[in-house]
Amino acid sequence: MAIISTLLSGVSITELIYKSLIAIVAYWVFHLLSQLVIPKDPKVVPTVFSWVPVMGNAVEFGKDPINFLKSCQKKYGDVFTFQLVNKKVTACLGPDGNQFVFNARQNLASAAAAYNDMTKYVFGRDIVFDTQHSLFMEQKKFIKNGLNIDTFRKDVPLILEECNLFLDKLEPKGQVDAYHMFGALIINTASRTLLGPEVRKALDDGVAQLYYDLDQGFRPINFMFPNLPLPAYRKRDEAREKLAVIYSQIIEGRRSNPDNVQDDLLQTLMDSRYKDGSGIPDAQICGILTAALFGGQHTSSTTSAWAILELSHRPDIVKALRQEIIEKLGSLKAEFTYDNLEELPLLENIVRETLRLHPPIFNMMRRVVVDEMVYEKNGLIIPKGNYICAAPGVTQIDETYFNNPMKWDPYRWSEKTDPVHIMEQGDDANIDYGFGAVGISSRSPFLPFGAGRHRCIGEKFGYLQLKAVIGTFVKRFDFEGVTEHVPKPDYTSMVVVPENSNIRFTRRD
Numbered sequence: 001m002a003i004i005s006t007l008l009s010g011v012s013i014t015e016l017i018y019k020s021l022i023a024i025v026a027y028w029v030f031h032l033l034s035q036l037v038i039p040k041d042p043k044v045v046p047t048v049f050s051w052v053p054v055m056g057n058a059v060e061f062g063k064d065p066i067n068f069l070k071s072c073q074k075k076y077g078d079v080f081t082f083q084l085v086n087k088k089v090t091a092c093l094g095p096d097g098n099q100f101v102f103n104a105r106q107n108l109a110s111a112a113a114a115y116n117d118m119t120k121y122v123f124g125r126d127i128v129f130d131t132q133h134s135l136f137m138e139q140k141k142f143i144k145n146g147l148n149i150d151t152f153r154k155d156v157p158l159i160l161e162e163c164n165l166f167l168d169k170l171e172p173k174g175q176v177d178a179y180h181m182f183g184a185l186i187i188n189t190a191s192r193t194l195l196g197p198e199v200r201k202a203l204d205d206g207v208a209q210l211y212y213d214l215d216q217g218f219r220p221i222n223f224m225f226p227n228l229p230l231p232a233y234r235k236r237d238e239a240r241e242k243l244a245v246i247y248s249q250i251i252e253g254r255r256s257n258p259d260n261v262q263d264d265l266l267q268t269l270m271d272s273r274y275k276d277g278s279g280i281p282d283a284q285i286c287g288i289l290t291a292a293l294f295g296g297q298h299t300s301s302t303t304s305a306w307a308i309l310e311l312s313h314r315p316d317i318v319k320a321l322r323q324e325i326i327e328k329l330g331s332l333k334a335e336f337t338y339d340n341l342e343e344l345p346l347l348e349n350i351v352r353e354t355l356r357l358h359p360p361i362f363n364m365m366r367r368v369v370v371d372e373m374v375y376e377k378n379g380l381i382i383p384k385g386n387y388i389c390a391a392p393g394v395t396q397i398d399e400t401y402f403n404n405p406m407k408w409d410p411y412r413w414s415e416k417t418d419p420v421h422i423m424e425q426g427d428d429a430n431i432d433y434g435f436g437a438v439g440i441s442s443r444s445p446f447l448p449f450g451a452g453r454h455r456c457i458g459e460k461f462g463y464l465q466l467k468a469v470i471g472t473f474v475k476r477f478d479f480e481g482v483t484e485h486v487p488k489p490d491y492t493s494m495v496v497v498p499e500n501s502n503i504r505f506t507r508r509d
C-alpha cells in the first residue's frame, strides 16, 4: 500500500486514467505483436490467435465451442492450443486426437489434475479423482458390478413406476420445459434404482434441495474457480456434509436390520471390499453414490429432452416407433420389461442418434503433468500444465465419418451406410484398466461415453433408463415443439442443453 500511495502521490485523477489507458493499450499492442511477429518454434503446438489478452478465446469458445473448434481445425489442423482465461487448452481432434487423449498414460496426462479441484468439493474426499488412480479404478469396478443384467431386470419396473407416477400428475394438455421435466423425473428414477428406497423417500423429504445445492458446485464457473467465499459455495459444502450424515443413517439402518437387503448400488457398495480386504467407509459410499447419480443425471435429462424435441419435428418416426412397440409388445398399453426394451431397435437408435448429434459432454480434458508431452503423430510438444482436450462432439458431426452429419437420422444406425461403419478403429477395445474391458476403441469417431481408462461405466444403465423414459412418454403423450426448428444448443451449463426445450403435449390415455 505504501509503495502504491508513494507512486500515486501528486498524480491527478485525469493523469492516472491517462497513464492507465496508455499502459492498457501498450499491453494490448504487445499481446497482438507477440502473436504476429515473434517467430514460432515449429515443434510447439500452434496457438489460436486472440484479440483480447487474459480472456484469450473464452468468449468465442463459450458461445459456440463446436464451431470454434471446427474453424480452428480448418486453420491450424487437428492439434492447436487456445486460451480459456487462466487455462491453456490443447485440442486434439479427429480419431487420432481421441486416441491420444483417451489412451494417454496416467503419469503423463491426468484426469484427476484436470477435474479434482472441482469434483472434490462435490463428491467429497478420498474417492474418484481425490484418491490414487488404482483405487478409483477399483471404485469404478464396484459401480460396474452393481450395474448388471439381473439388477437391470429389477430396475425396469421401478423406473416405470416412477415414470408413471410422475406423468400421471401432468395435466391432460399443456406446455412444459422438457429438460426440466425430465430432470425432475430422472432424479426420481435414478435415485430409486441406484440409491435405494430410503434415499428415494428422503428425496421427497428435502434431500432434493441438498442435491440441488450440491449441483451448484458443478457449473463451468467452478471449473475456472473451484472455491470462492460465496454463499453458493458454502451451501454446496453444507449440502455435502448433510448428505453424508443422511447416508450414514441409512447404511446404519440397513446394517442393524439384516432382513433389509436391497438389490441396489448402495447395497453393492456396502458389501464390496477393496483389494486389500478393507470395506468402503460410509463417507466414501456416500461420495461414490453421489458421483454415480450426478454422472447420469444431467446427461440423461438433456438426452431425453433432445430426443423428444427431435421427435416432435419427426411425426413419421414417432409413428414408426409406436408401430415397433405395438409389434413387439402387442399394444401401447403393455409394459416395458428389460428384455423387450432390448428388442426395440428404433428406440435404441433414437437414443444413439441423439447422443451423436447432441452429446451431453462434447469434450473431455486431461492435464499434462510431465515437463512435456509429445503428440506422436507429428512430434508436436505440449508443455506441462496445459489441458489436453478430445472432442468427440466434433468427430460425431464430421462428414468424413457420417453422411449428412447435421441431420438427425436414427435409421443411419440400422442402414450402416456411414463411412464410420467401415473404418478401422483400433484394437484397444479389450484393454482392462481395472474395471473390465473398455468395450470400444478410443480411435472411434463416436464416443459419447468417452473411451480408455475414464470411459463411462453407466452406459448400459443410461441407455436402459433413457429408453424406458422416452418410450413411456411416446406411448402416453402426443407432443410438438413450440419452435419452428429443433432449438439450438446452449453451452453455458456443464452439459449441452437445448436453448428452448418447451413442448406442447396432449395425453393419449
Ligand code: HEM
Residues within 6 Å of the ligand: 111, 140, 143, 194, 291, 292, 293, 295, 296, 297, 299, 300, 303, 360, 361, 364, 365, 447, 448, 449, 450, 451, 453, 454, 455, 456, 457, 458, 459, 461, 462, 463
Ligand atoms: C446418457 C448418459 C451418460 C452419458 C452421456 C455419460 C457420459 C460420460 C462420459 C463422456 C464420460 C467420460 C468422461 C471423461 O473421459 O472425462 C463418463 C464417465 C463416467 N460416467 Fe458417464 N455418462 C452417462 C451416464 C452415466 C451413469 C448413469 C453413470 C452411473 C451410474 C455414469 C457414471 C460415470 C462414471 C463413474 C464415469 C467415469 C469417470 C472417470 O473415470 O473419470 N455415467 N460418462
